[in-house]
Amino acid sequence: MLAEVLGALAIASGLVWPVVRGRRLLLGLQAAASLLWAAHYAAIGPEAYTGAIMCTLVVIQALTASSRPARWAGVIFWLTIPVMLAFVAATWAGPQSAGAAFGLFVSALGRWETNPIRMRLLFILCIAGWAGHNLIVGSFFGLASDALTCLTNIIGIYRERRAGGSVREALKPTYRAIRGLSLRSKTNPV
Numbered sequence: 001m002l003a004e005v006l007g008a009l010a011i012a013s014g015l016v017w018p019v020v021r022g023r024r025l026l027l028g029l030q031a032a033a034s035l036l037w038a039a040h041y042a043a044i045g046p047e048a049y050t051g052a053i054m055c056t057l058v059v060i061q062a063l064t065a066s067s068r069p070a071r072w073a074g075v076i077f078w079l080t081i082p083v084m085l086a087f088v089a090a091t092w093a094g095p096q097s098a099g100a101a102f103g104l105f106v107s108a109l110g111r112w113e114t115n116p117i118r119m120r121l122l123f124i125l126c127i128a129g130w131a132g133h134n135l136i137v138g139s140f141f142g143l144a145s146d147a148l149t150c151l152t153n154i155i156g157i158y159r160e161r162r163a164g165g166s167v168r169e170a171l172k173p174t175y176r177a178i179r180g181l182s183l184r185s186k187t188n189p190v
Contacts, residue, residue, distance in 0.1 A: 003043035007141025010036035014145050019152050021159075023119075024066045027111060031062035040141065048137040050097035051130075053087045054104040065111040077112065081105065096136035102129030116160050117170035120153040 013036055017029035038055035041048040057080045067073040088101045103126045110122030127146045134142030161167065 003040055003139075004141070006036055006040035006043055007139065010040050011141055011145050011148065015148060015152065019156055019159075023114070023116070027062040027066040030111075031059045034058035034062065037142075037145075040139070041137070044137055044139060046091075047093045047096065048133075048139065050088055050091040050093060051100040051133050051137065051139075051142075053091060054084065054100040057084055057087075057104060058107065061108050061111050068112070068114075077108075081108065094136070096133040099129040099132035099136070103127070103133065104129075115170050117157055117165050117167055118173075120156050120160070121167075121170065123153050124150050 013033040017026050020026050034055045038052045041052035061077055061080050064073040064077040084104055088097050106126035110119045113119040131146045
């Protein structure tokens, strides 16, 4: 019962952050929603403890990413990745732990991103991990939130495009990285 109440509150709070425009406000709202998700997963039980800890790390990431220009913020933000790995190992419960870790890592890339379209695309990609986690631990609220996160971030991308943003421009660094990898593999045969 407690897990369901916390899940419902987490969904309600999570409906807001994907559609706001300001990066700092988006990250602050994301941190608040993540506290509720952490409590929801902890209430589910040991099979969801990795998810609970990953959500707690999201709070640290969101708050430090909102202070991005400060050097200390970057150090704290990126230190959450080795901490994440340690907690995944300590709370390992199977593939759901890997899903939560993937979700946290990809969303961390999104939180650090300054291009709003690229940020939202990464938030959509992180759902691949979280959906696996939520399916395995039986979190209906988590799965509903995953679907809503995809939808609201698609709406956010649409709004950014209407304001002059470009998906093509947002993806250029990815294209360059992939092209660079393919060129290196052709010039450096193994």
